[in-house]
Amino acid sequence: MNDNIKKLTLAGLLIALGVACSTFSFPVGASRCSPVQHMVNVLAAVLLGPAYGVGMAFVTSLLRIAMATGTLLAFPGSMVGALLCGLAYRYTKSLIATFAGEIFGTGVLGAMLAYPIAAFVMGKESAIFAFVIPFLVSSVGGALIALLILGALSKTGVLKQLPSARPGK
Numbered sequence: 001m002n003d004n005i006k007k008l009t010l011a012g013l014l015i016a017l018g019v020a021c022s023t024f025s026f027p028v029g030a031s032r033c034s035p036v037q038h039m040v041n042v043l044a045a046v047l048l049g050p051a052y053g054v055g056m057a058f059v060t061s062l063l064r065i066a067m068a069t070g071t072l073l074a075f076p077g078s079m080v081g082a083l084l085c086g087l088a089y090r091y092t093k094s095l096i097a098t099f100a101g102e103i104f105g106t107g108v109l110g111a112m113l114a115y116p117i118a119a120f121v122m123g124k125e126s127a128i129f130a131f132v133i134p135f136l137v138s139s140v141g142g143a144l145i146a147l148l149i150l151g152a153l154s155k156t157g158v159l160k161q162l163p164s165a166r167p168g169k
Helices: 003-023 035-047 050-066 074-092 095-121 132-155
Strands: 026-028 031-033
Touching (some): 003 035, 003 050, 031 132, 035 050, 035 074, 035 095, 035 132, 074 095
């Protein structure tokens, strides 16, 4: 089977997982935390790469909003986190760097990018750093789950068999 078809299939499955599990969320401060999205971001970074990760984060956020299980704040958090963790894995092949990319991308940069959306689009008044703690809580939880899954895949040798997870891909 063509590698592109395999990647699209896996991307579709991860999007479906992110959307289906989006009902598992909890309020923290001014936002709803959805750790499954961050788990999916890290899995996509390792298994598919940064471009697929950002595209998947966009589609997942769009579907969550359409189903009323997410808010507009899902876009900056998930997409920036997916980009940074995807780039971190591409250039380092380190799961710890990938984890850190998701945490910093979502928890800090994505949270600060959420401020203009909250203030000007959603009409919510908040400080620019108001979303940092909730986004950090959500991204740390999801990234830890992804690290456990990827660690298990690595120990069993499955991770080395995946074409996109091999060095040089």
